[in-house]
Amino acid sequence: MRVAIAGAGAVGRSIAGELLENGHEVLLIDKTPSAISVERVPQAEWLLADACEITSLDEAALERCHVVIAATGDDKVNLVVSLLGKTEYGVPRVVARVNNPKNEWLFNESWGVDVAVSTPRLMSALVEEAVSVGDLVRLLRFSQGDANLVELTLPPEAALAGTRVGEVVWPEDTALVTIIRGNRVLAPDPEDALEAGDELLFVAAPAREEQLEELLSVRAPEDSV
Template sequence: MNVIIAGAGRLGTQIAQVLAAAHNEVTLIDSDDDRVAELEGRLPLRLVAGDACDPALLEHAGALTADLVVATTGDDEDNLVISLLAKRRFAVDRVAARVNDADNTWLFDRRWGVDVVMPAATPLISLIEEATGATDTVALLRLSKAGVDVIETAITPRSRTAGRTLAEVPLPDGTVIATIIRDGRPTVPTPAFTLRAGDELLLVSHTATEQEIHAAFQ
């Protein structure tokens, strides 16, 4: 699946990490050159600096062959423009857009090219089939075409893995850690990374259940 994500904030970066970890072709766009430079080399995807409201930039990013466009900028007007361009100009099959101001939710519909509405409070949203949110371990994204589940779990002060390195945590077969969110920023996991309370982990698995992931970390 070819995916374009506009907005490299926390939500956009999380979605990009998850989809890239599931072996999709992902392009992440942001208008902040410094943010793009910060992420360069840290994410297994293509980064593009520029304004995603510009049709030429969207085309350069691959909109003509995109299967999915996700607008996650902090500006509702920009997200609507990006959605409309994706759907009307580039005929993208599936378009998801973040709503920052709840009062603007009524605008985010198919008239503006939006197929999936993403409330700002949602930590991550299913871009293929379903959206799920909870305070514990939850399946956030089910990639049916790839046969992959992406599962989130959070480390609490009572988690037995708090203070342990990733190398010390036995994972279920067929499971890898896609990213760790610490202090609002994604971190590339390494065996020496030490978990601490407050860390949020996104794991990709072909076989493990939510209960098995919970058992491994809690």
């Protein structure tokens, strides 16, 4: 898979390193000469150019990329790169970094963004996830399809503890993705019984999050099983 990363700062270089280790081709683009540190990620391709310019993206052959990652420290730049990548070059997957949480509402399909990653929101979500039991925590927002990755740790007194996955009537537009139980990661099976302490990860429509949290709460709705 070929990936172009706009922004060769610490974030962009770290992403590039991970992708290269997984066997992908990576092109790092930055307009600041001091950011072009080939020795730090020698396996990547490097391009000194402004990723907001069509001529630069032509030189980068963006049409050959499977993924574009807008990882600069400027939200305006990330939005422009995302929009150009999607509309001008038809890149299948566009991931954008959100630096200011106040701008998060802009990072959607209208600007060509498939997945928006807000570092401040993600850090706060991880803190909540570590200390919250029985509360729904939003981990990631998917712009495409209007869905979120959410997590809930089943409390000991949850009414659904002991209920088989296949017996639960989950809210519409909600999918149980995985169950983390201790050191194990389980693919949900209809015959698996939920246990107190299970960390449940869902992809859910925002409008269904309240229903999901109510379903998994201590007081189970009458139609939950």
